[in-house]
Amino acid sequence: MHDLLCAVPVLESPRLQLRSIDRGDLDRIYALHSDPRAMRYWSFPAWTAPQQARDWFLRQQHFCAQEEVWPWAVVRREDDRLIGLFTLFAVNRLQRRAELGYLLDSAHWGRGYAQEAARLVLAYAFDALELARVEADIDPRNSASCRLVERLGFQREGLLRERWHVAGEIADTAFYGLLAREFLRG
Numbered sequence: 001m002h003d004l005l006c007a008v009p010v011l012e013s014p015r016l017q018l019r020s021i022d023r024g025d026l027d028r029i030y031a032l033h034s035d036p037r038a039m040r041y042w043s044f045p046a047w048t049a050p051q052q053a054r055d056w057f058l059r060q061q062h063f064c065a066q067e068e069v070w071p072w073a074v075v076r077r078e079d080d081r082l083i084g085l086f087t088l089f090a091v092n093r094l095q096r097r098a099e100l101g102y103l104l105d106s107a108h109w110g111r112g113y114a115q116e117a118a119r120l121v122l123a124y125a126f127d128a129l130e131l132a133r134v135e136a137d138i139d140p141r142n143s144a145s146c147r148l149v150e151r152l153g154f155q156r157e158g159l160l161r162e163r164w165h166v167a168g169e170i171a172d173t174a175f176y177g178l179l180a181r182e183f184l185r186g
């Protein structure tokens with residue numbers, strides 16, 4: 001297993017540094033993905049065994065090598081604490097689009113960290129990767145996530161019914177899209 005998941009550029013804002021993920025982050029990544037509150041509307045159930053973090057790392061490494069996934073660890077600059085993950089995935093350079101995924105430690109919600117991190121990743125997506133469109137697939141009941149993307153300029157483009165089956169629960173998708181020219185940079 002290589003130590004680095006993949007090399008992504010460091011992105012910085014006043015309170016945050018977004019950097020590459022390495023093997024040393026796996027304990028924190030396990031903690032994030034095993035928090036039932038943070039995983040309530042995720043596409044798979046909360047992890048229950050640390051081995052799941054190691055398996056995830058190996059799977060992601062494969063997609064990173066194809067440049068289909070660009071993952072960042074969100075680190076708080078004041079104490080160097082990893083507080084979340086932001087990812088561009090399903091990156092299609094030919095069609096100039098990608099999906100945005102994110103997860104923040106529930107102890108750090110409500111402080112604008114997600115908004116700050118999202119602006120860095122979206123600026124990178126539009127300016128450096130020259131994408132034209134970024135998408136987000138959100139459970140319509142996940143109001144914090146809907147609020148986050150709407151503040152950034154995303155438009156709700158449709159409702160996809162019964163799209164997810166997670167731990168016996170069926171969920172819809174509120175499908176959001178953001179065009180480069182609509183991005184509210186803040």
Ligand SMILES: CC(C)(COP(=O)(O)OP(=O)(O)OC[C@H]1O[C@@H](n2cnc3c(N)ncnc32)[C@H](O)[C@@H]1OP(=O)(O)O)[C@@H](O)C(=O)NCCC(=O)NCCS
Nearest residue numbers: 038102103104109110111112113114115137138144145147
């Ligand atoms: C989605 C998620 C990242 C949003 O996190 P969040 O903390 O609510 O979002 P932000 O960091 O942008 O914080 C915004 C809130 O902080 C408040 N805030 C406090 N200080 C702030 C500051 N300096 N700047 C901006 N907002 C600030 C805002 O008023 C806002 O509150 P409101 O939403 O009640 O109006 C978080 O809920 C999460 O990780 N959920 C679990 C994973 C998940 O569901 N991911 C999405 C899958 S589609």
